Amino acid sequence: MNDRLKIASWNINSVRARIDIVERLLREEEPDILCLQETKVVNDIFPTAMFHQLGYTHQVLHGQPMHHGVAILSRVPMREDDRLDWQANGEPRHIGVQLENGFRLENVYVPAGGDIPDRTLNPKFGQKLDFVERMTRWSETLKTPTLIVGDFNIAPLESDVWSHKQLLDVVSHTPIEVEALAGMQAAHGWVDLGRTFIPAPERYYSWWSYRAKDWAASDRGRRLDHMWASPQLAAQATTHRVLEPCRSWTRPSDHVPLIVEFEF
């Protein structure tokens, strides 16, 4: 195994619609592994060729028609571990792999949770909370050093959103979601690599709505995407970056990639 490992995570909002900017990211950043969320494609027609051409010959795909979907593309060997269904409804929102150095990589797409932050009025919000609760139980059982990355759809800290007060009732930043995520973090002692390298209260966003005239000028962002590591693995992380310029690329995703590098 290499003594360095570079991993990227990106909610791509359709890998087919954005294959050109995925290629641009791979050429510019050359990560060893890319974790994608919201691929929105069944495995049969996943655009595997571009990844193969750039050396990402190890591919673990988990998609369905229309919605959701996750994938891991890698230049280094990996072995599929599991694909957990934390909603028990068949939606493809997780894949886990084992790398040659023994550590586990988990790629997750937490449900957005709908618009109304009340599980009695909005079942999707309840499903989101249940999903995080089951991830918490799973976190308690982990023995091997693990990195979990993806779109958690929760921005926990005040400095993770453009306005803490105005988002207190907005799904992604409600106290009940923040509390649920804190419970998951405590269940394994997960280290939030984003806030290790970019400490609060520094501004840190990974998502900006499409529904803004000028996303950069209004800058109403949220930190929905995360990279969390087991303590022993977190100690090996050397860099972490948020690739904010990708939000300005042609036909962008509404999320930007996160990058982490390890030295072993």
Next chain:
DNA sequence: ATGGTTGGCACCCAA
């Protein structure tokens, strides 16, 4: 206070 955009797919749903 409301509506604003996007992708997939087949008309509006989820984000």
